[in-house]
Amino acid sequence: MLTIGIDVGGTKVLGVALDPDAPAHVLAEARVPTPGGGDGLVETLLALIAALTTGLRPPDAIGVGVPGLVDQSGRLHMGPHLRRVQDLPLAALLAERSGVRSLVDNDANCHALAEHAAGAIVGVDEALVVTFGTGIGAGIITAGRLLRGANGFAGEPGHMIVDLDGPPCPCGKRGCWEQLASGAALGRFAQEAAAAGRLGAVLAGAGGDPAVIRGEDVTRAARSGDAEAGDVLLQWSGWLALGLANLVNILDPAVVVLGGGLVDDADLYLPAVRARYDGLVMAGDQRPRLPIVAAALGGSAGAIGAAVLAAGGT
Amino acid sequence: MLTIGIDVGGTKVLGVALDPDAPAHVLAEARVPTPGGGDGLVETLLALIAALTTGLRPPDAIGVGVPGLVDQSGRLHMGPHLRRVQDLPLAALLAERSGVRSLVDNDANCHALAEHAAGAIVGVDEALVVTFGTGIGAGIITAGRLLRGANGFAGEPGHMIVDLDGPPCPCGKRGCWEQLASGAALGRFAQEAAAAGRLGAVLAGAGGDPAVIRGEDVTRAARSGDAEAGDVLLQWSGWLALGLANLVNILDPAVVVLGGGLVDDADLYLPAVRARYDGLVMAGDQRPRLPIVAAALGGSAGAIGAAVLAAGGT
Numbered sequence: 001m002l003t004i005g006i007d008v009g010g011t012k013v014l015g016v017a018l019d020p021d022a023p024a025h026v027l028a029e030a031r032v033p034t035p036g037g038g039d040g041l042v043e044t045l046l047a048l049i050a051a052l053t054t055g056l057r058p059p060d061a062i063g064v065g066v067p068g069l070v071d072q073s074g075r076l077h078m079g080p081h082l083r084r085v086q087d088l089p090l091a092a093l094l095a096e097r098s099g100v101r102s103l104v105d106n107d108a109n110c111h112a113l114a115e116h117a118a119g120a121i122v123g124v125d126e127a128l129v130v131t132f133g134t135g136i137g138a139g140i141i142t143a144g145r146l147l148r149g150a151n152g153f154a155g156e157p158g159h160m161i162v163d164l165d166g167p168p169c170p171c172g173k174r175g176c177w178e179q180l181a182s183g184a185a186l187g188r189f190a191q192e193a194a195a196a197g198r199l200g201a202v203l204a205g206a207g208g209d210p211a212v213i214r215g216e217d218v219t220r221a222a223r224s225g226d227a228e229a230g231d232v233l234l235q236w237s238g239w240l241a242l243g244l245a246n247l248v249n250i251l252d253p254a255v256v257v258l259g260g261g262l263v264d265d266a267d268l269y270l271p272a273v274r275a276r277y278d279g280l281v282m283a284g285d286q287r288p289r290l291p292i293v294a295a296a297l298g299g300s301a302g303a304i305g306a307a308v309l310a311a312g313g314t
Numbered sequence: 315m316l317t318i319g320i321d322v323g324g325t326k327v328l329g330v331a332l333d334p335d336a337p338a339h340v341l342a343e344a345r346v347p348t349p350g351g352g353d354g355l356v357e358t359l360l361a362l363i364a365a366l367t368t369g370l371r372p373p374d375a376i377g378v379g380v381p382g383l384v385d386q387s388g389r390l391h392m393g394p395h396l397r398r399v400q401d402l403p404l405a406a407l408l409a410e411r412s413g414v415r416s417l418v419d420n421d422a423n424c425h426a427l428a429e430h431a432a433g434a435i436v437g438v439d440e441a442l443v444v445t446f447g448t449g450i451g452a453g454i455i456t457a458g459r460l461l462r463g464a465n466g467f468a469g470e471p472g473h474m475i476v477d478l479d480g481p482p483c484p485c486g487k488r489g490c491w492e493q494l495a496s497g498a499a500l501g502r503f504a505q506e507a508a509a510a511g512r513l514g515a516v517l518a519g520a521g522g523d524p525a526v527i528r529g530e531d532v533t534r535a536a537r538s539g540d541a542e543a544g545d546v547l548l549q550w551s552g553w554l555a556l557g558l559a560n561l562v563n564i565l566d567p568a569v570v571v572l573g574g575g576l577v578d579d580a581d582l583y584l585p586a587v588r589a590r591y592d593g594l595v596m597a598g599d600q601r602p603r604l605p606i607v608a609a610a611l612g613g614s615a616g617a618i619g620a621a622v623l624a625a626g627g628t
Contacts, residue, residue: 069596069597069600142456142461149440149565150439150568151601152566154565159563163477171597242475246474249473249474250452250468250564251468252465253463282485
């Protein structure tokens, strides 16, 4: 069965053509910019599918992962990066326009499906995949299947409130976990440190403007031995660990997988996350040691997972 | 099949004999004090079982619910009210001593099983049952079954940290949800209000000693129109709602059931919980309205659920 998997990101839409009999075996790959506000999203996806299947036969199924609330029918209720898209029956529209069976799910759910099918948690029945980027997403695997909840909206720990007086979130609340532990939050912590007179080297590298400092600047400086960058990374790691501990108290997974762009630098912060997590989880000394690992699949994980979804993986 | 269900509480152990073919039909009921520190727990349970089955035939299965971390083999790793019990293979010991198949699970899981078998969520496949007492427990139903996690430790949102600078918890952390939203937390908020010169009528009723004010005193005063008691109840309701919103973001249940002693006064605070929850859950305006309801079964719910567990309910 030839399946198409598409990951709709904040800036780009990545598609793969996959032979699910050999999971994660990518036959073709293509990417286009994410249409501004989400306008013409269906047309963008159709053009990408056409590009992916050039020289191949027509696909048997299409899967799409999008950030936001996607219900069980594949309707996108809202997506943070697709402002002008609301209540879009994306799966139905895609199926109608392409003539191919189409499924749509949350992008973090697709990440989890990919790691479960061909990544860090193959054969693991209880697992948690958390992706850290502009926001935080999660896919929860229990009894070997994705936990989708009553509406398909499960797995949004990014909006778990962990500090009522914390930084404001675009969602309208304060202190959502993703304002303290996402990749974007790492950048904000660094900006605050630079504005307060610390992180001199990082600030100089950013041309003296704190506002342009990003999370990657912190990890790069920390790797080269910048102690103040290490402190910022530690501050962020603590919040990351707190949210993980909360989730483990609720879900008790056998493995936690961390995904998203910052995973390439996991060696820099995982030991700190680990130590802080052990101190924050309930009865840490009574539990088997929980593996907290980096995602095994790279930047194509979301698209691969969308193809797994299309192939009937659950 | 004649089953015994036993709920080991902080102060009393309640047992029921149940005909599971007529769920929640209690043939016999008995209670004894919880042995101090948990010493002699197995003997206490055996004596209770003997009392329950006097005049009945020997039971076919025994179920026990205990607060704390219980693994899938029925081993109690730790229980907050059973200090001297650690790593007790309770199910194995009970089976050996009684000659009857025995299962042990977390008490909040048993509550959820009871509500699912014969209470507020019969036939509901995605549900969350949260019990508020000295602490906070939860049973998570997904795909029609209890979510137990990798070790059986799932469903401990009471130790979800929601305020790093919050009140200390016996678990060693600060700002665990149960320090802000349990029945005991309501009592503490009232004590703090009284110590600060508010809650005059409640304080007088407590003989002038803030330390003896309990949650029930607040609800009683609020019911009789005491505005300051109403304010304390509102403060507590806000924290209750915050934790529920966090859990719904993660689990997306179709129904939330609130259990525990304070449920009899749910009419006093559910509207406030409801309003605050609607403002805190992610994308509240994009979701179907979530029913937040009081538990349907009373004080025997935990014991009934333990019997459901024994009968093979999952």
